[in-house]
Amino acid sequence: MAGEFDNFEEILNDHIPVDKLKYVKRILYGAELESLEFSAEAQALASDKGFEVKGYVFPAAKETTRSPRVVRVAGIQNKIVLPTTASVVEQRDAMHKRIKDILHCAALCGVNIICMQEAWTMPFAFCTREKQPWCEFAESAEHGPTTKLLQELAKQYNMVIISPILEREEDRGDVLQNTAVVITNTGNVLGKSRKNHIPRVGDFNESTYYMEGNTGHKVFDTNFGKVAINICYGRHHPQNWMLYGLNGAEIVFNPSATVGALSEPLWSIEARNAAIANSYFTVAINRVGMEVFPNEFTSADGKPAHKDFGHFYGSSYITGPDGARTPSLSRTKDGLIIAEIDLNQCRQVKDKWGFRMTQRLDLYSQELNNIMKPDWKPDIVKETADK
Numbered sequence: 001m002a003g004e005f006d007n008f009e010e011i012l013n014d015h016i017p018v019d020k021l022k023y024v025k026r027i028l029y030g031a032e033l034e035s036l037e038f039s040a041e042a043q044a045l046a047s048d049k050g051f052e053v054k055g056y057v058f059p060a061a062k063e064t065t066r067s068p069r070v071v072r073v074a075g076i077q078n079k080i081v082l083p084t085t086a087s088v089v090e091q092r093d094a095m096h097k098r099i100k101d102i103l104h105c106a107a108l109c110g111v112n113i114i115c116m117q118e119a120w121t122m123p124f125a126f127c128t129r130e131k132q133p134w135c136e137f138a139e140s141a142e143h144g145p146t147t148k149l150l151q152e153l154a155k156q157y158n159m160v161i162i163s164p165i166l167e168r169e170e171d172r173g174d175v176l177q178n179t180a181v182v183i184t185n186t187g188n189v190l191g192k193s194r195k196n197h198i199p200r201v202g203d204f205n206e207s208t209y210y211m212e213g214n215t216g217h218k219v220f221d222t223n224f225g226k227v228a229i230n231i232c233y234g235r236h237h238p239q240n241w242m243l244y245g246l247n248g249a250e251i252v253f254n255p256s257a258t259v260g261a262l263s264e265p266l267w268s269i270e271a272r273n274a275a276i277a278n279s280y281f282t283v284a285i286n287r288v289g290m291e292v293f294p295n296e297f298t299s300a301d302g303k304p305a306h307k308d309f310g311h312f313y314g315s316s317y318i319t320g321p322d323g324a325r326t327p328s329l330s331r332t333k334d335g336l337i338i339a340e341i342d343l344n345q346c347r348q349v350k351d352k353w354g355f356r357m358t359q360r361l362d363l364y365s366q367e368l369n370n371i372m373k374p375d376w377k378p379d380i381v382k383e384t385a386d387k
Contacts, residue, residue: 051078051105059345075284075336076334076335079287084291115164118164118178160222167194196217197236279355286312313331316328322345
């Protein structure tokens with residue numbers, strides 16, 4: 001991708017003096033994290049298949065009443081494999097093959113829970129507003145070819161796999177949904193979580209294809225921890241993050257598809273803030289690459305018609321409940337980001353900061369109920385002139 005730099009951290013390393021770099025990174029990323037070492041086989045596979053693999057350790061204090069709850073979590077970011085002019089089946093099968101390679105690497109690295117990017121089996125064609133052929137990528141969350149493939153791999157690798165797809169809800173009129181399917185390490189479909197907030201900004205006008213989800217804020221109790229999925233645009237809504245936490249999530253994945261011109265200044269902040277505010281781990285995943293479509297489309301913003309979204313900037317990262325976060329993956333390359341985490345840290349941070357104890361759900365609930373009433377007016381106090 002011409003004109004795109006590869007990694008923000010490399011700019012820091014190249015231009016900030018060594019004696020100040022540690023201080024800058026502490027402010028940007030929190031406590032420094034130890035790097036994970038992976039086997040030569042895993043590193044060779046990543047090198048051979050052309051993706052980067054990075055890993056970090058989030059430690060927790062030792063406790064006398066609980067044993068450590070150490071798991072490895074991961075996110076995958078990637079470009080589409082074939083051009084958007086290839087057939088639907090060819091594009092999907094090529095993506096399946098690509099992700100199989102990265103999942104194999106994740107297994108070699110000991111990953112227990114992994115999540116792909118939003119709508120990972122297809123180009124992010126929702127900008128085009130054309131129904132064909134893009135609706136053909138939709139498939140059953142329970143019985144589609146993608147789920148069947150991942151069920152086999154989840155069981156083979158003893159890994160929980162979260163698969164965000166374009167779902168066709170066959171039992172309810174063939175409507176489309178933006179859905180994440182949760183497949184357990186035993187190969188069973190534990191359930192699914194749908195996108196709660198649908199963007200209507202610029203090219204991202206996805207309500208042409210699907211509407212807001214109806215699964216609420218489900219948390220999935222897996223053999224490796226309680227996980228939830230806050231799909232893409234939901235990261236802009238703090239209440240969305242909060243409700244996953246209230247339902248007991250320990251790890252919240254944020255599979256996304258977003259471009260640099262629109263959201264990059266927000267990207268490194270939102271999932272990190274959510275981890276801090278809700279005392280859980282977050283895994284922020286964004287695709288990479290430029291996806292060019294056959295026909296021009298417009299954004300209804302006065303700009304000329306175009307055939308691409310712009311640059312998906314990757315930069316996937318993981319944050320702990322104490323606010324420490326990993327460096328990002330590349331802005332231009334496929335990658336696998338891994339963290340070894342101790343879930344005991346969630347409660348330890350709750351005890352330290354007391355955010356759950358000091359939040360005022362009673363106050364918020366009362367005021368939100370009032371706001372929903374037709375006669376509600378903002379509670380603004382204005383200065384009045386003396387009479």
